[in-house]
Amino acid sequence: MRSLRFAPWLALAVATTAEPAHALNGFFASKQEGPVKSYTTQVVVMKKGNTTAVSVMPDYEGPLEGFAVVLVVPGDVVADHVSTLKREFIDRVDALSAPRFHEFWEQDPCDPGPPQQEWERSLKVEGGGFLGGGSPTGGKKVAKELFLDVQAKQKEGEYKVSVLDANQSAVSWLASKGYKAPSGADAALKPYTASGMKVLIAEVDPKRIELVGGDRAQLSPIRYYTEQPFDTIVAKPGILDSPGKQELFIYVIDPEQRYETKNYKTIFPPTNVAVDFEVKERMGEFYAGLHDIILDKFPKSFLAEYAWPADSCGQPCPTEPLLIHELLSLGADVFEKSVPEAERNPKPPELTKEEKEARKNELKDLKPKERKERVKQMDEERTTVLVRKGLLERNKYVLSRLHYRYDGATLPEDPKIGPAASGATGGVALPEGPKMQIQTEVKATPASRLQVRYNNFHPWVPVIHCDHPDRGKWGKSPPDYRGLRKTWIAEDISRKSRTQIKPVKMVITPLPELGLGMSKKEPGADAGADAGTEPAKAAGGGKCGCSVPGVPAGAAGLFGSLIAALGWYGRRRKRQ
Secondary structure, three states, X not given: OOEOOOEOOEOOOOOOOOOOOOOOOEEEEEOOOOOOEOOEEEEEEEEEOOEEEEEEEEEEEOOOOXXXXXXXXXOOOOHHHEEEOOHHHHHHHHHHHOOEEEEEEEOOOOOOOOOOOHHHOXXXXXXXXXXXXXXXXXXXXXXXXXXXXXXXXXXXXXXXXXXXXXXXXXXXXXXXXXXXXXXXXXXXXXXXXXXXOEEEEEEEOOOOOEEOOOOEXXXXXEEEEEOOOOOEOOOHHHHHHOOOOEEEEEEEEEOOOOEEEOOOEXXXXXXXXXXXHHHHHHHHHHHHHHHHHHHHHOOOEEEEEEEEEOOOOOOOOOOOOOOHHHHHHHHHHHHHOOOOHHHHOOOOOOOOHHHHHHHHHHHOOOOHHHHHHHHHHHHHXXXXXXXXXXXXXHOOOEEEEEEEEEOOOOOOOOOEEEEOOOEEEEOOOOOEOOOOEOOOOOEEEOOOEEEOEEEEEEOOOOOOOOOOOOOOOEEOXXXXXXXXXXXXXXXXXXXXOOOOOOHHHHEOOOEOOOOEOOOOOOOOOOOOOOOOXXXXXXXXXXXXXXXXXXXXXXXXXXXXHHHHHHHHHHHHHHHO
């Protein structure tokens, strides 16, 4: 497949024009005096056929006693189309698609087998059948579909929702309830209401929100759905609450296609790039600084940070794939309403000869009453499994993630989203050889497997006990590794320091387009068995700089001598 054009990791979409805009597709109105700020808005757009479900989750900083969220929504939205979700559903989408840090460990050079990757572990439950379950028509095993949570989840009580008529003034309505709309609210809403859109007002119960520090609150997502064509993320009113810079995350869940912005450049950030070990637990700070560098070089560009089937989770996985009840909560429950009854509740086919025999064997020792109850139970289980299999099969999607940081000057238009010309694959190639050669390209492919991954390497350091070692096989951590086994991701970016972790010092792979990695050491050149942390200064001001992760600097020399002695002893025994 051809690589997407421009840089190995970067591709641009041609910019067109659209209507004006900014961040949160609304604003906040408070009953108290004091500044109101919104740093981040996350929008999940779930599409299928002619129906679109949109979930909006903004953060809020300001007076906590009495405030409301004002959103612009399509003209066919009514109160019955609006619901409140649990924050965890958006958090899960965010974590699943976020840029991630991954460590590759050089495998034992004397082991002839291929390297194993962390994501190659089998998660299958033994026993056969769909999702690892056995047949409910016979035998002791029960199909795993019987244990799936297939109920959409909503949260009650945090908002009191009103959808205004087209001829109602939102500012007047707010004033009648004691809320003060920000200056310029009428002008910000007018273009939208004039085009037939409506205003949704969600009054917040401050006793039901979750505080995350000081006067900062994380609100629950507000979900609405529409049957009208949906391709524009209304954001202009959100600039009224801007603290200066805002982050916008757009997650699109579509049955088939990767999405991109159509009236802004869509670019891929660098992926499969080697970085210093210090990035590991500070991914948010590192990525925030890198994002600033990218926007400085490529202004007015949205980052395409993820595109992957929603029933998987990347390589490595920061969290498990989206579950069916999460997909239903984000909008699939609305899609299910249009599925024909015969498809939603199909009749089970006739039992096969093998199934009849298995059922007969299970029932043969039961008393007549027990046999009758068990037959009824088996028929119900069989029907349930069939229904849930169909539900899972109908709800397969591709998750795309778009990300932008902006102010009023750098987002002159509402972002328009639409299907990309092709799928994209990048950030999944594996390192090869002692020099950790790895592909950083993003390629156009029929299906999408795109992730933003930053790598760190741990060369093999124990003594090698074979005559023909095979160096440069990179895979998962050794069994005796005692570090925290988790995938670190870039999260809560808008609140992270953007200057403490400097990409110019952290990036090892050369990225000439960004001026990074041009004079760095080879990746993993001095990485130890546990890390690759920066060498400590030698005691007494010497030039050794020797350091072993987890060992105090003063003991490093002794530790190194011990390792050298063990190596000499091993070689001596081998010669003998």
